[in-house]
Amino acid sequence: MKQLLSLLIRYILLNSFATIFFAGLFMFSCGMIQFVPGEPFSFFSKPFFMYGIFYSFPLACICSHILLVLYAIRYPDSIFSTLAAYILLGALSWLVLIPADVKKLASEPALNVVQTGNSSAGFFRKTEDGIYYLSRVDDSGNADGIFINVSGVSGQAGTVIQFSDTKIETDFALPYSDPLIKEAVQPTAFIKYPLLVYHSMLEAAQKRVSAGYAEWVCFASFGLALLSVFAVRFFTLWKLASAVAAIVCAMGIFFMNYLYYAEQIPLFIVHFSDSISKILPMNEPFLFFLNNCIACMFILLGVFTGIFRTRKKTTPENEK
């Protein structure tokens, strides 16, 4: 009981810290999106931070659950208390906390992060074809300056075009306000793609929670499949291998669900799912079925391998 309570407290602290950390990152990222060199930068923004809390809570929950799995792998002896805490927290998260958070997120007004404001004068900014420099920008966004065409290698003299009272479009820098900042802080594909996956899943979650609790429970089958990777701890004797396997399985389940909700799956599966949804009262019966199968498979494998390893451990002692 003590251990269970200790785990619960650790989980709450970890989850809170992770949520605040991710929310802080969200707030700073929004700040950088709006930042224009030469203009003052403000560290804190309450609207961005609060939105970030709701935006990142589900991610914090998922990360905390995975860390609990790693904890169970690390301390195999306290398996029952860990498992009990894991089931309790998993159910609480996916059936109460996450839907409440997602519902709150859906009801929040849209954030105006992206601002196509005026670029500041006095800086060189790169575009695809060349570099432009603004000597003056008025309040209506019209500017004077020069554009340097650097295309070509040897080139001739290099074309330098002077302009005045011209409206400068910085749409190519979107979502950033300034191309300089975009060039400097834009994340690589390795970072962008997982963020895109998470964002898509969050959007799908918002749609399901808005459609009713029954729809949410179907969506929560994804959560069940994710939680079932706990069983991976029994797969190998090497803790590191088990930890990696658990993380890889969780990422695989996440990605598989993303592909379905992003409609990047073969058409025949979509048609099959549609035809089942006419019979059963749910929108994605195929995915619900698949997630539950994965969960059952992991749980059964986990139970059997757990029993097998426990018996293997105890048998040499009996023979002695």
Next chain:
Amino acid sequence: MKKTVAIIFSYSILALIVCICLSFSIKNVPPLLPGNSTAYLFRRGILFFCRFVPAIAFCGFLIGCSVSYRDDAKKAKMRFSHCILVHFQKTMATSILLVFFISLSSHVLVPVIEQKQSTAKTKPILFSEFMSISRDSFEKGNMNLAYEYAFNALLIKPNDEEATFIKEHSEAALQSLKIIEDENTEEKIDFSHTKSAKTELETVSSLLKKAESALAEEEWFEAHYYAYRAIEIADAKDIQFEDAKRMASEAWNHLFDTTLIMDSETSIFFKKKRDAYKNLINGDSTEAYYQFLELAASSEKAARNPDVAQFLHIAEERVKSHCFFIEEVENLRRFETYRNVYFSLMHEDGTKDVIYIRGITPVFNSGKMVQYLRGFTLFTYSEEGTFERSLFVPYAKLLSERTDSFDANTKAQFGIKDDFKTVPYLMLKSISKNTRGISIYPVYEYNPEYTKKNVPYLDNYFILGMPMNDFNLLCETYPGAEKMNLLSLMRIFSRIGDYGYSSEIYRAEFLYRITYPLILLVFFIFLAGFAWNYRLSETQLFKFKWIILIPFITILLHFVWELILYLFKLLDYIFVAGIESAAILPVIGIPVLFLFCASYIFVSRKCD
């Protein structure tokens, strides 16, 4: 830790082989010159590998530590035990070594290979541009340009038939016009018997001595020249001033002595020499140069004339002090070190110069480094940002001149401060070395509103009001802050905001680069702690089937590493944008704090 190092090494070799094979199997290759593709693909494979080197090292390190900690983990019965401290020392030493190699790979090897890749990709584009200009010029009958570009094209692709055809035919056409001198049969004129024309280090007395000696030998040109130089440097109150005037006058009278009887050929030659010398003395060094050149070219005897040789040299030196020869910039394009250099210069009165240079070629000329700037463009804007003037010249010659060689007016005009030491001095006018009448001048354009109130500057030289060192550093900024050399970045980042660049970006990039090894070290120590927690148990042996997990671990660690780097980069930008130069404290302080935390976590491990 020997096992760990062995695992890392073997995995790295395997990964390198896989990356090179992958590079050769991916057919997506940009257009390259024939024979360059194998080297390009090989280098691409190495770049693939370098991209994943941290993840490969992390994976090998994690697995290696997890295996090697099995052996005597049971000795670490409590926290901070001797066993764990020994492990920590070895882990730290191995981590530092790995950090060194990874930093070397990312900051030294990768830029070198990327530069070679860039050159390989640029060559075919450069070749096709040269050929296009050469072909076009050949069709229009501009043989000089056709020859130059065909010659440059052949240097890139020696066996190209079309380039060879154009080069040979244009060369023949030019030779028939006697424009190109055949270097193999040229007879070099021996000027060894001429006296030194250098007078910069001479005193009045030494010049007068030389003038006297020349007078005695009836060398009237020489006598007048030395006497005239003595007059130029002597004080009017100097007693030798009168002597100098007397000698100059005597020599001049002899030069213009109408009673001298010479045959017509000698007379004509003498008159031409005298006219050229008169132009030289009157300050028209360009006209004097061409006249002496024409005299030297008229016959071999004329070329050997000591006066012609000496004063041609003097005239050439004087010409080169205010302009340069167009021929100096022929065939320079392929030696360009920098391209597309741009920056702005703010002046104290609030006006701004915006400068763009298409290409820069540094050359050693007479023991000094000079730089030839192709496509030099300058725009000047008022304090309010309105256009005042522009300047363009196809080629400019840049010299580094000491600040103290300029007077106060010049310094004020160009915004030169005394603490600059040396500044870039640009010669904007160029003339043909051999052909009179061919010259290139800078093109100025002025806003009519500006010229109503100000006298336009139209001279053939320009001085950039900035230290020469800053100019050299700004030449390296085109590829961006990420690709800039760390030493150059360190030297310029604090001032780059004065030159039209975002100081936040360069400062943040500098801080990110210097903390990169520290972040690597922190991650290695953290991984060591993780490896201890998830090590093989006492009785376990490493099973071959677990190797299948290695690529997954590598990808996972690569993702985690990219995420960590991105987070630190973001934090760097946030701190720099928020607290500017004070950002160095949190930017370095946070990884140091994490290092202490990771180290504490590791040494507090025990067997359990």
